[in-house]
Amino acid sequence: MATIKDVAKLAGVALSTASYALSGNNKVSAKTREKVLEAARQLNYHKNGFAMDLKRSRTNTIALILADLSGPFYSELIRGVQEVALSNGYDLIACSSIGGGDSTAVRFLREKRVDGAVVLAYNMSDEVMQASAGAGFPIIAMDRIISGEGLISIIVDGESGGYEATRYLMDKGHRKIAYISGPSNSFANSLRYQGFQRAMQEGGLEEQAKWRISGGFVRDGGYKATKMMMMQGELPTAVFYGNDEMAIGGLKALEEGGIRVPEDISIIGFDDIQLTEFIQPPLTTIRQPMYESGSLAGHLLFQMLNGEEVDMFYKLNVKLIECQSVKDRSKVQSE
Amino acid sequence: MATIKDVAKLAGVALSTASYALSGNNKVSAKTREKVLEAARQLNYHKNGFAMDLKRSRTNTIALILADLSGPFYSELIRGVQEVALSNGYDLIACSSIGGGDSTAVRFLREKRVDGAVVLAYNMSDEVMQASAGAGFPIIAMDRIISGEGLISIIVDGESGGYEATRYLMDKGHRKIAYISGPSNSFANSLRYQGFQRAMQEGGLEEQAKWRISGGFVRDGGYKATKMMMMQGELPTAVFYGNDEMAIGGLKALEEGGIRVPEDISIIGFDDIQLTEFIQPPLTTIRQPMYESGSLAGHLLFQMLNGEEVDMFYKLNVKLIECQSVKDRSKVQSE
DNA sequence: AACAGATGGCTACGATTAAGGATGTGGCAA
DNA sequence: TTGCCACATCCTTAATCGTAGCCATCTGTT
Known part of the structure; x- marks a missing residue:
């Protein structure tokens, strides 16, 4: 893989200039920028995501943690989270908490591979969530009531x-x-x-x-x-x-x-x-209210990432949907 | 967040010793290891995933790319991939290709945030896949026939x-x-x-x-x-x-x-x-054969990561499942 | 003194970014 | 016209993020 160093060398500029040019900073002249971009194109250069995240100490990604990726999905809920993430310019990844303490989910939380998480996974322990969440790392729990710094609970009634x-x-x-x-x-x-x-x-x-x-x-x-x-x-x-x-x-x-x-x-x-x-x-x-709760989760996550004050607990209401699987026996006295 | 530096300082050892101790390397004495682990516990230290990935230039993670995280899932297929990933000690994350060139999926491929990918997303362009795949970065396509270095196609007949x-x-x-x-x-x-x-x-x-x-x-x-x-x-x-x-x-x-x-x-x-x-x-x-194709995809991915030779194209057979939604009209002559 | 094991120093991974250096432009006086 | 200076523009140097792991050094044993 080509690195930014190679690009800089090929373009005949300094490393930092290449960096500025590639991130669209206006500190470089149009001519230089073009030269750099051309070099990048020639080398098929792409940023190394980790190096960037490391330096920036931000990943621009949030995780959706599910008990099992192959399990039944609350697709509306996911849609809610996904739309909010997208509209905030964040990436969303889903990962599974299968495997207990060695699970992908736990590693992603512990190793801070994302900026925050929405959790809907009964097999995640409260301890792990409490240990990972914090001022700079919000976690929204959607399947339990849990408290701690950086933790928010959303439940339906x-x-x-x-x-x-x-x-x-x-x-x-x-x-x-x-x-x-x-x-x-x-x-x-x-x-x-x-x-x-x-x-x-x-x-x-x-x-x-x-x-x-x-x-x-x-x-x-x-x-x-x-x-x-x-x-x-x-x-x-x-x-x-x-x-x-x-x-x-x-x-x-x-x-x-x-x-x-x-x-x-x-x-x-x-x-x-x-x-x-x-x-x-x-x-x-x-x-x-699946979509709504997913959307709420997303919004709360970003509010917390932006340092805004939010409530720590939300309860959403449910509604009976009457279809045809229940028979009215109130007029019939006995069987 | 505490870093390994802090741990080393608290434990009174050098950075490298702390690193060795924490990765379970047997170069350090049991006593020192314990001292380091204790310090890490006190500081609630956890590895920074990115720094590690950057240094190791390997992520131990593969991606499953889907057209839409909230869409209908082929849960059996996912289960197949998931089980193989897990048994190889790899993490699996799912991400969506919604958003075209700026999608999470494309960024993860381009920026090499994973070690390989299984793609089942009609909205991923062939170009992106071909540009990202390569000797060290295998991609398994499950919804198309595509060729290129590091690319494998699995289709059902x-x-x-x-x-x-x-x-x-x-x-x-x-x-x-x-x-x-x-x-x-x-x-x-x-x-x-x-x-x-x-x-x-x-x-x-x-x-x-x-x-x-x-x-x-x-x-x-x-x-x-x-x-x-x-x-x-x-x-x-x-x-x-x-x-x-x-x-x-x-x-x-x-x-x-x-x-x-x-x-x-x-x-x-x-x-x-x-x-x-x-x-x-x-x-x-x-x-x-959903589960089988997912499992096959996983196996092929790891074979490629291990540098083994594999075929570039697989076609799986289908089978008719007879239930009760078709009526036999062959004895009835007309309507 | 030689040896093996344990520990420490140091650099590299690939990027960002603050701060300073080089370059060029224009205005003005000689 | 020429020379000087102020100033903006563009670019480079260098530090840094947190970790891994090579290699050198130290310690205690034989």
Whole structure:
């Protein structure tokens, strides 16, 4: 690889002049600049990014940290972050936190290979995030409440969402409601479940242990959990899936068992992923403001990078999206 | 941020000793190493990634370049690449080629911020890839055929896939077949379409211009294209969707129009994304070996980084996955 | 005294950038 | 016209970022 030295030599100028010319500084005459650019072109010269970052001690890059690059993506959220990064002239890279302390994500944070990060990865420990964040290095956590210098939490109000979803089912006359949960260590899942419990208690309904099954927030988990539920003899009249992915898996299991939705059983999801409107029946669900939260995360990151004062905690509201996967049983008295 | 200098000073040793101790070199005594590590702990010292990369002139990172981070992901492909990278002790980052010449992807290639790349991004120009690739910098292209030093192409045999899909429909008695296409500049789309055309010609069937509509390879595009097709009065008996995403969109449009699948119309997709088995009816499609191609890409990348000789071109085979979205009309003579 | 192991000094990696040096321009007096 | 000076313009010198690793030096053992 050609370095700026080679360019300078070929152009017959000093190193620094070449540097100035290449970064568009107006300290060099047009003629010299042209000479330098021509030399660079001839040598197919390109800056060495690291040397630049090292000297500038800034990378102009932020990281989006995900639990698993091949996992289900919140594409709207990413779009939100991406647009803000782009419009601020920053680069965005995504990396995975697979691998624990040796993961790419942890290395990028520790070694300060980026200027800040947005984290949506349950497998990142609070410790790592707290150790890395700081005045000059903002981290936005989107899947937990965490505090520390340079740390901001954005969460969606999963508790209200869980509550609303459950109330909605109850209002439609459902009394036997199952909850298919996400991973037990998931903060989002615990919020949703708390909302579910609050609504159940408030309505004087008893939660059945056999109807609380984990599907790990993944499609196939929802499928298996639903199969398991179906093998227990008695079916609930409604199922609250902790997220849409599991509901899609559940739908397949029900279909295979010849159980109609919503005629025989009602289901409700959570997230409002784009797919929900494309499946049969369109899924009633709780919408999370994905794009907005991603965009907010991006904006906050840059405000912090610019040294502005911002709040450390944000809670976004959810909204019930009524489709066709829930049947109104309130007029029917019994089965 | 503390630097290795500070660590050395606090530990009372020379810079180089600290460096050796921190990189686990056995040139230092256990006692000294401990002293240095303790100092590093006290100062919360972490290596500066750039300085290290600069000195080592190696990053231990490879990039996965995608057209759009928020776009539909080939998660299996990513998993393939990711696993290989991880097992070789490399980091993997994903970045987007949105933004043309100023995109993150182009900068990462040009400025050599990674050691190599896997590219699956139609909006990357051949020129950029050819200019960046070289003996020490391998690039694996997964969406085109391209040649040059350090460049390898992996493609799936879309032509055969398109041919097989179409033959399959014809074998099932279909004579009126529509093709919902991807973007016209997509290499994958053109292969599939060529296969479609070959089968049609071979079967003596005429392709109807009104039944070749573009859906841009996206779900919503498939939905709109299908709506458009439905408005033209005459329906084909089968639709070949250029990819599964569009087929899912199309399914919704058909559903809305009260057209049953496969009773009234048969559909076939392409890709075999995970979702296909979860929709109703499960989609007959052409499977691309996604995981395998990702894994192959990863392996080739590391072989090149290790200076081994490899072929410059790979073509992977596809396979028809028979599900329930195609009806056999071969016994029915007319409609 | 020779040797091996441990430690320290120093330079290079490739770029940025402040500060100072060289060069050229124009104005004015002799 | 010529010579001198002030001044702006353009360019160069040199320090620096944080780390790796060569090579020299020192220490203690045999």
